[in-house]
Amino acid sequence: MGQQLDSANRAGILNAFSDAATSAAPRYFIDGAGGQVHPANFSQLKADEDTWNVFWARPETQKLARRVDYLFKCYFPRLHSLYTNVLADLCKNDPDLDPNFEGCCFAASTLNFEHAVSVPHRDSKNLVCGECAVHSEGSFDHKKGGHLILWDLKLIVEFPPGCTALFPSALLRHSNASIQASESCHSMTFYSASGLFRWRHNNYMSDKDFLAGAPREQLGKWNEHRDNLWQTGLDLLQSL
Ligand SMILES: [Fe+2]
Numbered sequence: 234m235g236q237q238l239d240s241a242n243r244a245g246i247l248n249a250f251s252d253a254a255t256s257a258a259p260r261y262f263i264d265g266a267g268g269q270v271h272p273a274n275f276s277q278l279k280a281d282e283d284t285w286n287v288f289w290a291r292p293e294t295q296k297l298a299r300r301v302d303y304l305f306k307c308y309f310p311r312l313h314s315l316y317t318n319v320l321a322d323l324c325k326n327d328p329d330l331d332p333n334f335e336g337c338c339f340a341a342s343t344l345n346f347e348h349a350v351s352v353p354h355r356d357s358k359n360l361v362c363g364e365c366a367v368h369s370e371g372s373f374d375h376k377k378g379g380h381l382i383l384w385d386l387k388l389i390v391e392f393p394p395g396c397t398a399l400f401p402s403a404l405l406r407h408s409n410a411s412i413q414a415s416e417s418c419h420s421m422t423f424y425s426a427s428g429l430f431r432w433r434h435n436n437y438m439s440d441k442d443f444l445a446g447a448p449r450e451q452l453g454k455w456n457e458h459r460d461n462l463w464q465t466g467l468d469l470l471q472s473l
Pocket residue numbers: 354355356402407
């Protein structure tokens with residue numbers, strides 16, 4: 234599902250992308266727990282960090298993050314509560330964690346500039362029943378390119394600049410179509426790694442550490458929770 238920004242907000246966020254894009258090649262910044270020992274801010278090259286800071290400093294960027302959060306809350310209120318509570322708990326538990334945005338429940342963001350085109354993939358480290366939000370910007374003919382392709386659903390969706398789409402990126406194989414050489418397509422993606430949710434569910438430890446130390450009764454509940462994950466995910470996707 235998707236929503237489009239109004240023209241005033243679009244001009245601001247497009248400027249923010251342009252300012253950041255001139256400072257470096259495509260870069261990204263992430264705050265998550267994928268493959269790490271514990272949740273931590275992703276360390277990155279200085280140039281990447283500079284690019285992120287240029288983008289992040291713009292009020293329009295902050296506004297976009299809050300708007301994405303609002304859209305998520307409107308369409309998936311239960312999931313939104315989970316994401317919000319888990320990020321808040323993690324940051325409270327570890328003061329070294331620095332969330333990307335105030336008022337945005339997603340723990341991670343990725344920026345792509347100029348020709349944001351992706352090959353078919355699933356984002357397998359994201360929460361399987363979760364959603365990722367992709368905001369598209371730039372200047373391109375959305376009838377001819379830039380489409381969001383959801384392979385499992387056999388859907389090709391027009392994705393005009395200024396639109397935000399929410400979809401389960403860990404579950405559905407997706408890509409986006411190329412644009413014409415003279416055009417530009419930027420994107421900003423918001424998501425949260427599934428490791429963050431497991432870490433919180435295990436009372437701030439990895440599966441390995443939890444399983445090594447859990448008493449039998451806790452272990453039984455943990456296994457029951459894992460066995461019921463599919464139904465739990467379906468319940469979380471309900472809108473009421
Ligand atoms: Fe993706």
